[in-house]
Amino acid sequence: MPFVEFENVRKVYQSGEVKVEAIRGVDFTINKGELVVIVGPSGAGKTTVLNMLGGMDTCTSGNIYLDGSEISKYNRNQLIRYRREDIGFVFQFYNLVQNLTAVENVELASQICKDPLDAEKCLIDVGLGDRMHNFPSQLSGGEQQRVAIARALAKNPKLLLCDEPTGALDYKTGKNILKLLQDTCRNNGKTVVIITHNSAFETIGDRVIRINSGTVSEIRENQNPMPAERIEW
Ligand SMILES: Nc1ncnc2c1ncn2[C@@H]1O[C@H](COP(=O)(O)OP(=O)(O)OP(=O)(O)O)[C@@H](O)[C@H]1O
Numbered sequence: 001m002p003f004v005e006f007e008n009v010r011k012v013y014q015s016g017e018v019k020v021e022a023i024r025g026v027d028f029t030i031n032k033g034e035l036v037v038i039v040g041p042s043g044a045g046k047t048t049v050l051n052m053l054g055g056m057d058t059c060t061s062g063n064i065y066l067d068g069s070e071i072s073k074y075n076r077n078q079l080i081r082y083r084r085e086d087i088g089f090v091f092q093f094y095n096l097v098q099n100l101t102a103v104e105n106v107e108l109a110s111q112i113c114k115d116p117l118d119a120e121k122c123l124i125d126v127g128l129g130d131r132m133h134n135f136p137s138q139l140s141g142g143e144q145q146r147v148a149i150a151r152a153l154a155k156n157p158k159l160l161l162c163d164e165p166t167g168a169l170d171y172k173t174g175k176n177i178l179k180l181l182q183d184t185c186r187n188n189g190k191t192v193v194i195i196t197h198n199s200a201f202e203t204i205g206d207r208v209i210r211i212n213s214g215t216v217s218e219i220r221e222n223q224n225p226m227p228a229e230r231i232e233w
Pocket residue numbers: 013014015020021022040041042043044045046047048049197
């Protein structure tokens with residue numbers, strides 16, 4: 001059984017009289033420990049897929065599975081627990097609490113889940129061992145994103161979901177963050193999903209899922225994914 005599965009998933013948004021079919025019958029699988037790149041142009045439905053996979057939104061029909069559980073059947077309380085314990089989130093704009101230090105930001109996340117990793121160790125792992133007691137405003141964008149990644153990993157989640165994780169960063173810093181995500185997958189066996197509009201990122205994924213107009217237009221497995229430090233865009 002695959003680690004993650006989307007089975008004929010549909011999502012219709014209804015605003016007043018207008019219905020938007022954001023996702024129109026999407027099927028894909030993800031294996032444990034894979035680095036997956038979900039790519040597609042703006043408006044294709046990537047964020048909708050991420051929101052359903054992350055338990056922030058529900059599908060209109062179809063089935064979504066993670067690690068043997070059908071999350072598309074979860075009720076509100078089960079989804080709250082799922083978001084807290086099973087998923088680590090990394091967003092474009094870091095979303096750190098400004099009046100807490102790096103290590104306090106990471107501890108904040110680990111306090112709400114049942115089997116957290118050590119906050120200081122997570123910061124050391126992302127290369128911030130010497131910046132733990134800095135506030136976000138004292139850190140660069142790339143460093144703040146590293147704190148956000150440490151915060152997500154400290155939850156010891158089943159899945160790390162990253163929505164445009166390099167979107168706010170310059171080229172070189174963005175590449176370093178991709179490398180960190182790839183290393184996290186390789187070295188810790190973590191399943192990592194990166195959502196992006198940037199097709200250049202396709203080459204680093206073990207699996208690439210291309211979304212266009214609410215459907216999957218291509219699924220590809222890279223036998224030899226490119227090391228993130230070597231990609232160019
Ligand atoms: N809450 C909502 N209500 C109504 N329509 C929505 C809602 N969220 C998304 N949509 C629509 O669903 C479609 C897919 O949007 P989505 O945000 O998933 O695309 P995306 O690929 O993530 O795009 P981007 O890269 O620009 O974020 C779009 O047509 C969008 O307008």
